[in-house]
Amino acid sequence: MKTTNSQKVRLGLFVIIGTILFIAAVYLIGQRQDMFKKTFTINAFFQNVNGLQKGNNVRYSGIDIGTVKEISMINDSTIKIDMTIDEKIVSHIKKDAIATIGSDGLVGNMIVNIVPGKGEAAVITNGDTIASYNKIGADDILSTLSVSSENAAILTADLLKITNAMTEGKGTLGILLNDTIMAQELKESITNLKTASRGASHAIDELNVIITNLKTNDDTVLGMLINDSISGMKLKNIVLNLEASSTEIEQVLGSINAVVDDFSSSQGAYNYIVKDTSLVNSLKSTLKNVNEGTEKFNQNMEALKHNILTRGYFKKLERQEKKEGK
Template sequence: MEKTTSQKIRLGLFVIIGLLIFILATYLIGDKQKMFGKTSHLETVFNNVNGLQIGNNVRYSGVNVGTVRGIEMLNDTNIKVDMIIDKTIFKHIKKDAVATIGSDGLVGSMIINILPGKGTDAPVEPGDEIRSVNRVSTDELLNTLSKTNNNAALLTENLLTITEEINAGKGTVGLLLNDAELARDLKQTMHYLKISGRETSNATKNLNKLLESMNNKDNVIGLLKDTAVANSIKTIVNNLDNSSLEINRVVTNLNKTILNIKDGKGALNYLSNDPNLVNKIDSTMTNVNESSAKLNENLEALKHNFLFRGYFRRLEKQKLKEQKK
């Protein structure tokens, strides 16, 4: 059965529309995968790719700039990832940039995020290898979370045991919460501590005032801080030391002299130890006094004697002249 013209036209339109849709889809997918633009390769090495697949997106500062072209296992700890990047982006990526693996949303596919560096290095060249940072995987997070939950359970159990003992009045905290007498004693103790603290504060203030007053030159301690006064006191003390030394020497010499007088055979020894000599000296002094008195009487007699009377008169006249002058 031959097809009509309208059917042929509809078939041609369907084929043309399908071909346009295919071309458009191919273009969109190719543009997204950077198949039609000017691109270059960039490499990085990870310890764990965390489910990264060929064709996943590569982002730089949150912007899609390329796709993953290859994943190669170098050894048991290093995996090389080959990325194809738009050439216009290479001038913005510096050599100190860092590649990390993340997810596109909470449940999206894995992607590579290129984080900008400090911007002080030169831009990367095609074929360069940039540094990478391995983030914590979901399994590690789950393991850590499991350990945290176990620790939280143990902590809750211990806390429950402690609260039960406190409610039962066991331990210091339990006694404080359940023993009214101990609570009163503690309250009284705190009251006394408060009073002691207040008294200590007052004593500290008084001590500070006393220390401040010491700096005043009107009192003795403040005066002692004066350099001139300190030097004068130092000089007086030195003089006292020297005087003390001289006094000690004089006392020593005096002791020696006394010992010599006491033990020697001189006149002082006889005077101090021989009473007969003292009596003789007393009688001698008495005789001297008597002789002096008699001599005075003889002189008076000579004054009245006619042989010496003129001589004494001349002496009296001469004394009177000297007194008048």
């Protein structure tokens, strides 16, 4: 059977169209697998690839720059991903870039996203390994939510137990909530505390008024002693005179004692006078009275030093005498 010209034309058109379609398919597949581009390989290590497959896209700052070349299991916790990257992107990717695994949209295929680093490192080279970051997957989120739900259920049950116990009047809070008598007593205690606080504040105010009056009022004895320097000086002179008188009395008593000793040891009329019992008794009585008077005077001086009105003055006088002694 001879072929006609029309059949030859049809056959030629079929071959031409088939060849064009074959070349287009090879080109598209080659573009997909980067067969017609100059590429280089980098890799990263992950603990979980989250469904990533060989041939999935690799993106850098949202731009497709390559594909996943190989996924290999290193050990039970480490997975190595080899990526084929377009050589034109080499100058833009630094060694401090970070690789993460994400999804292309909400329900799309898994892809590898390369996030730029700080830009201070050198440019990557063929075969380099970049750092990786494992994002929390949906399974981890669901597991966390499950644990949180269980904890919330346990917490709710415990709160229900506490609420029931409080409603039944158990524990301190339950007693306070249900015992009206204790609540009334607590209310009265708080009222009493408020009253005592107000009384204390009033007493402090009155004390401040008294202290202010003492500082500014010279009509009272204590105010005069505190504020009037002239009266203080007079009181100081009186105390000094009393001390001088006390010293002189002691000297007189010493002289009298010396004379008495001379009388006791002398001969003649003096001895006779001394040995006269009536005269001796009279002299002894006189000396006893003088000694008792001196002792009482000293006691009065000591009491005056400890009196609240003059104690400050004596302390001030003592400090002044210490300064003068130094």
